[in-house]
Amino acid sequence: MIDVRHRSPRGLLPAAPSSPALPGTGTLGAHTAGQLLRLCEVAGLGAADAAGYAQVLTTALGPVARRPLALPAPSRSFLSDDHTPVEFSLSFEPGQAPSLRVLLEPGNGVGSLARSGRAGLRTVRALARRWNFSTERLDELEDLFFPLSPQGPLALWCALELRPGGVPRVKVYLNPAACGAARSAQTVREALHRLxxxxxxDALPESDRVLFFALDLGDWDVPRVKVYTAHNEISASAAGHLSRMPGEPRSAEIEAFFRTASGLDEGQDTLLDRRPVQGCHAFTEAASGLPGGFTLYVPVRDYVRHDGEALERASALLRHYGADPAQLLDSVAAVTSRRPEDGAGLIAYLALAHQAGRPPRVTVYISSEAYRVRPPAVLAPQAGAGH
Structure with missing residues (x-):
């Protein structure tokens, strides 16, 4: 069993920050900013960059950053199981420090979905002024994703891929069901056409629903437009054929990742039926109509007894792809002091990303757990064993 309780990665800060510029101790902002500061050190970011990013996080969260954690979550955020409006992830490639990303819901706790969307747009535009990037592509889609009476589980999420120098890469995630679930496909088709x-x-695989529409803003070498799809009760062999990326990845590689992430025995083709697997296709050029990237996301938290098992699987995948699992263990120690076997959900997703011209990347999604630690699970046998 992997034990992270006593790891002390490169002198990580022992507690949440106490800077007067950040919310007070015991608040959502102090909790998540402290986690971010410690994760920045794992990722090799300097103290000045880390402090700047922590300040941006709490500012983007708005009033809920000052909300005491002793109170319930301000709204039922779809971003995490305990409704914390913040999630962290680290992307691993061989021979490099992990790339750190923070995903947040800037309109969390402001009231209606419409108000949340307007708050999210204001936040993204404020970030654009701060870092001098254009929101033109987002502006072109405002009527599609921000109607007067939106529907669905979210309005806007914003992800910051943190880099040295204090200027991150920015991504926004939008809700295809904003104009109604029945119109999700039509909404996404129109958004792709406008961009x-x-x-x-038409290149996307069949799915149970379209989950998210995302686009890169700011300083990207090749900005992407991304479509996320949900696949209920999917097997390893079916997952291996989800990619529409030409040439790669091979179906056998996707199947092998799927089996390791979900804990299937070699050759077993059990269905995952507790939470949908997600696929993401990224589009960069329009001539072929085909995606230049594909990512498979396995919701590992629903297919483990506890996070110790999730860490074992993540570590095995990192070793297979030439990355150092020690950096993941440092990251877990940066976020929580609890034992992995005392909960299930700290490691939310394991993902394998392929992008043209780059080596495969393993990404581990880490929950903040600001409001609740999900207890260890007693798992019944998965449906479809031997299918």
């Missing part, structure tokens, strides 16, 4: 990808929607 110059008229053939992209």
């Amino acid at each position: 110059g990808h008229p053939q992209a929607f």
Whole structure:
């Protein structure tokens, strides 16, 4: 069993920050900013960059950053199981420090979904002024994803991929069901068309629903438009054929990742039926209509007894792809002091990303657990064993 209780990665800060510029101790902002500061050290970011990013996080969260953690979550955020409006992830490639990302819901706790969307847009535009990037592509889609009476589980999420120098790469995640679940496909098709990808929607695999529509803003070498799809009760062999990326990845590689992440025995093709597997196709060029990237997301938290098992699987995948699992263990120690076997959900997703011209990346999604630690699970046998 992996034990992270006594790890002390490169002098990580022992507690949440006490800077007067950040919310007070015991608040959502102090909790998540402290986690971010310690994760920045794991990722090799300097103290000045880390402090700047922590300040941006709490500012972007708005009034809920000052809300005491002794109170319930301000709203039922779809971003995490305990409704914390913040999630962290680390992407691993061989021979490099992990790339750190923070995902947040800037309109959390402001009231209606419509108000949340407006708050999210204001936050993204404020970030654009701060870091001098254009929101033109987002502005083109405002009527599609921000109607007067939106529906669905979210309005806008914003992800910051943190880099040295204090200027992150920015991504926004939008809700395809904003104009109604029945119109999700039509909404995404129209959004792709407006952004110059008229053939992209037809390249997507069949799915149970379209989950998210995302786009890169700011300083990206090749900005992407991304479509996330949900796949209920999917097997390893079916998951291996989800990618529509030409040439790669091979179905056998996706199947092997799926089996390791979900804990299936070699050759077993059990269905995952507790929470949908997600696929993401990223589009960068319009000539072919085909995606230049594909990512598979396995919701590992629903297929383990506790986080110790999730860490074992994540470590095995990192070793297979030439990355150092010690950096993941440091990251877990940066976020929590609890034992992995005392909960299930700290490691939320394991993902394998392929992008043209880059080596495969393993990404581990880490929950903040600001409000609740989900207890260890007693798992019944998965449906479809031997299917």
